[in-house]
Amino acid sequence: MRRRNETDLKAFFEPRAVAAVGSLREVPGTAYWVIRNMRHFGFAGPIHPINPNPSAYGEVFGASVRSSVLDVTGPIDLAAVITPPATVPKIVDQCAQKGIKAVIVLSEGFAEAGEEGAKIQKMLQDIVHRTGIRIMGPNTFGVVNAANGLATMPPYADQETLQRGGVALCSQTGSIGPHQMPLNDWNYGISKICDIGNKCDVDEADILDYLADDPETKVVALHLEDIRDGPRFMHAARRLTARKPLVVLKAGHTEAGARASASHTGSLAGRDPIYEAALRQSGAVRVRTWQELWEVPKTLIYQPLPEGNRFAVITFTGGQGVIATDAATEAGLELAVFSPDTVHKLSRISPRLGSNPVDIGPVMSDSRSQSSTNPFSALEQTMPIVLQDENVDCVTFTFYAGLQLVPMLPAIVDMIETSARGVSKPVNAWIYGTSLPAMEELARQLHARKFPAYLDLDTAIKALGCAAAYSRIKANLSRQGMEECR
Amino acid sequence: MRRRNETDLKAFFEPRAVAAVGSLREVPGTAYWVIRNMRHFGFAGPIHPINPNPSAYGEVFGASVRSSVLDVTGPIDLAAVITPPATVPKIVDQCAQKGIKAVIVLSEGFAEAGEEGAKIQKMLQDIVHRTGIRIMGPNTFGVVNAANGLATMPPYADQETLQRGGVALCSQTGSIGPHQMPLNDWNYGISKICDIGNKCDVDEADILDYLADDPETKVVALHLEDIRDGPRFMHAARRLTARKPLVVLKAGHTEAGARASASHTGSLAGRDPIYEAALRQSGAVRVRTWQELWEVPKTLIYQPLPEGNRFAVITFTGGQGVIATDAATEAGLELAVFSPDTVHKLSRISPRLGSNPVDIGPVMSDSRSQSSTNPFSALEQTMPIVLQDENVDCVTFTFYAGLQLVPMLPAIVDMIETSARGVSKPVNAWIYGTSLPAMEELARQLHARKFPAYLDLDTAIKALGCAAAYSRIKANLSRQGMEECR
Numbered sequence: 001m002r003r004r005n006e007t008d009l010k011a012f013f014e015p016r017a018v019a020a021v022g023s024l025r026e027v028p029g030t031a032y033w034v035i036r037n038m039r040h041f042g043f044a045g046p047i048h049p050i051n052p053n054p055s056a057y058g059e060v061f062g063a064s065v066r067s068s069v070l071d072v073t074g075p076i077d078l079a080a081v082i083t084p085p086a087t088v089p090k091i092v093d094q095c096a097q098k099g100i101k102a103v104i105v106l107s108e109g110f111a112e113a114g115e116e117g118a119k120i121q122k123m124l125q126d127i128v129h130r131t132g133i134r135i136m137g138p139n140t141f142g143v144v145n146a147a148n149g150l151a152t153m154p155p156y157a158d159q160e161t162l163q164r165g166g167v168a169l170c171s172q173t174g175s176i177g178p179h180q181m182p183l184n185d186w187n188y189g190i191s192k193i194c195d196i197g198n199k200c201d202v203d204e205a206d207i208l209d210y211l212a213d214d215p216e217t218k219v220v221a222l223h224l225e226d227i228r229d230g231p232r233f234m235h236a237a238r239r240l241t242a243r244k245p246l247v248v249l250k251a252g253h254t255e256a257g258a259r260a261s262a263s264h265t266g267s268l269a270g271r272d273p274i275y276e277a278a279l280r281q282s283g284a285v286r287v288r289t290w291q292e293l294w295e296v297p298k299t300l301i302y303q304p305l306p307e308g309n310r311f312a313v314i315t316f317t318g319g320q321g322v323i324a325t326d327a328a329t330e331a332g333l334e335l336a337v338f339s340p341d342t343v344h345k346l347s348r349i350s351p352r353l354g355s356n357p358v359d360i361g362p363v364m365s366d367s368r369s370q371s372s373t374n375p376f377s378a379l380e381q382t383m384p385i386v387l388q389d390e391n392v393d394c395v396t397f398t399f400y401a402g403l404q405l406v407p408m409l410p411a412i413v414d415m416i417e418t419s420a421r422g423v424s425k426p427v428n429a430w431i432y433g434t435s436l437p438a439m440e441e442l443a444r445q446l447h448a449r450k451f452p453a454y455l456d457l458d459t460a461i462k463a464l465g466c467a468a469a470y471s472r473i474k475a476n477l478s479r480q481g482m483e484e485c486r
Numbered sequence: 487m488r489r490r491n492e493t494d495l496k497a498f499f500e501p502r503a504v505a506a507v508g509s510l511r512e513v514p515g516t517a518y519w520v521i522r523n524m525r526h527f528g529f530a531g532p533i534h535p536i537n538p539n540p541s542a543y544g545e546v547f548g549a550s551v552r553s554s555v556l557d558v559t560g561p562i563d564l565a566a567v568i569t570p571p572a573t574v575p576k577i578v579d580q581c582a583q584k585g586i587k588a589v590i591v592l593s594e595g596f597a598e599a600g601e602e603g604a605k606i607q608k609m610l611q612d613i614v615h616r617t618g619i620r621i622m623g624p625n626t627f628g629v630v631n632a633a634n635g636l637a638t639m640p641p642y643a644d645q646e647t648l649q650r651g652g653v654a655l656c657s658q659t660g661s662i663g664p665h666q667m668p669l670n671d672w673n674y675g676i677s678k679i680c681d682i683g684n685k686c687d688v689d690e691a692d693i694l695d696y697l698a699d700d701p702e703t704k705v706v707a708l709h710l711e712d713i714r715d716g717p718r719f720m721h722a723a724r725r726l727t728a729r730k731p732l733v734v735l736k737a738g739h740t741e742a743g744a745r746a747s748a749s750h751t752g753s754l755a756g757r758d759p760i761y762e763a764a765l766r767q768s769g770a771v772r773v774r775t776w777q778e779l780w781e782v783p784k785t786l787i788y789q790p791l792p793e794g795n796r797f798a799v800i801t802f803t804g805g806q807g808v809i810a811t812d813a814a815t816e817a818g819l820e821l822a823v824f825s826p827d828t829v830h831k832l833s834r835i836s837p838r839l840g841s842n843p844v845d846i847g848p849v850m851s852d853s854r855s856q857s858s859t860n861p862f863s864a865l866e867q868t869m870p871i872v873l874q875d876e877n878v879d880c881v882t883f884t885f886y887a888g889l890q891l892v893p894m895l896p897a898i899v900d901m902i903e904t905s906a907r908g909v910s911k912p913v914n915a916w917i918y919g920t921s922l923p924a925m926e927e928l929a930r931q932l933h934a935r936k937f938p939a940y941l942d943l944d945t946a947i948k949a950l951g952c953a954a955a956y957s958r959i960k961a962n963l964s965r966q967g968m969e970e971c972r
Contacts, residue, residue, distance in 0.1 A: 249809075252811075319711070323743075402642075433666070434664065434666065
């Protein structure tokens, strides 16, 4: 019997050669489509099509169809299997015989579907224990690796290119990945994506172990419904969070949600206070909504960590400042008290300035009535002063975008970049305005300069709150001498 | 001295003739620009430009410039004043002499700016008490009336047409209105917009009194930092909520937020539990974020009220169902238990169906592997069954939108409309998918059929939670015999 952690998960994400086992009909949902997706995403290694009736197909994407992985000459590291549940154990057995290290069982109809499926899933676990092969799934869309074009999901994928970067997305649901999420519209780069499905073998702890060592991954966003093995999870999470931030959405945190989770995964989600404590002790940063899970990493990946939780905000109206202050408090941030030097500098711009939140509205209307030059000059003047204050750890700036400003957006983006240059503090933007297309265009231009922008103020501030929380966690881990885990 | 509520606020929203007092330079931020905005929004009544130096201008938009409202022949109902603070009291006095009922003081530099401004603001209040004239502001952008094109804000307004409809937006900050918010992208119709500013006279209670009687207004969204007079507010709010829903964002609900509010409005925001109780007793439905305040009304305006809080959701994955269940619990909804008839009908579609949340993912992949007809047929089959269940009060449907589906969107929208036809229960949609433009396009097409759609699951469900909360409030008010307030 295989020992846990004997092998790492490299074969799931970085296989040299892949087998795709299942129907080769040229429609989404098949092994054919798995091959097609991988070719479109640019996976360059051999992909062997496997089907019990090879003569019906001949070649698929230039590769000969074989009736079994055992008929393939040359090594295979990973098999992606999408066949009826009853056929899967034999196929996985053959994979083990072939020396394949990793199998992704993409098919549905296992423990999540009832008694019969649960029995077959148990057979897969027996094979894992007997042979040491590793299985991801069943009931999964598998993995994506933006670095090598590996993409095992069988559905139609709207996005066949991915921005490569440092964020790993991992979930216990199929609704992530380029077939489900507007990854390119999120405007940050992806390292790995992984749907752990029914977790008959590979689970969240294994993934965190792998991602902790993955040099491409700088930030991990994790959706979980249950944790299979608390101590293993905590060990893996602490090892990871000593190196990089881990953002977690624990779904099923309400009682009704936990019941809904039990009915679709067959696993009991457990009581939330226990998860809360485990996640806190693991160094994970917890978010509350699906939207936050995917939007918070943008600030973590593009910006440095803050030294503390002292927050400043520059807004266009006093009302926005109050709302931002509420959001900051709820995100665990506290309002920075500006240094005398900052107060002095700000009040030289206008006697109305000097406190935090910085409401530049009145200054803007003064300057507008005097001249009609750059309407953002108040922002340009205040941003560097606020950023350089030693009492300020992180800042959200407000930007207005309307259709009439679209021609000016590149100049605004230049101004932001200049203002933030040379300061190693996390900064992000809340964009509001009169036109959604103009707001989205400004966000795109900011993201192109690695400056995180949000159309929702609360999420922008929550992201800085998560950055501050992780910064504190990391400092504590260092103090506790957690380095031995590295 | 004038008695409170002696006059209503009609003159602010439905004036026959308007005076615009201030600079007539052709730039944003002036009285000229106020006139320009009103003409662009289609206000058809006379607008008299007033400036101490009439010979410098001659005519503005075809109207002769006068040096004072007293020089205008013919009646004026409303004056919009944007002149330096020190000049305002005399101008308002002249307005009172002229018999003008309502003045909007658009200028800044009053109580929010310091001692000096506070003194001048006090002078305005004295004029109110002495003459009975009503003043909105100062430090406001005033009002918009989508029905008559009245629009008193002096800044550049990107959107010069408004979708006319039933939602009134009212705030204690200038960051609402067509010069600040993507109203047309929100895709619901507006009745009135009002920024109550420094509230030297007209306050939230007055506005609620007016909106309670306004036949154009069906839903009120209110942003507040403080309540000037608790009992008057509660009386007005209860009178309004007996007729139409009132959604409130109480900004400054954290201690730090309350301090920030005090520093920019000069008024103390007060302790949140007191507001919580007052708002609850007033029948208001409370939201927590800026985004919710503007997005929740979409469901209230387009959909009927639910009879109870029993919620159902149809999703494309089990994971989405768990997240939706958490969100429903937090929004005060409970998961509906389907009737035996519904369970029977659903299980005839697939043995995997029958419980709530309804996860149609497995059914969709089954049908996709059988034929490649309408991928939404599982949704088309399940929607009417769930909607017609007597144990279900409200429903969120999930829709997937990707670029490849854009040509199919009109058919999907038809299907949704057909499914919901003849059922008087509130329904909305969460749209997710692989392409933000495709998701936004589906939302637009749904909104054109008055079907509320959200790109954020939590906000969609929160909106149904608010509808259920208001439904309960309304039923309680009826039981308590609150009808005498009508």
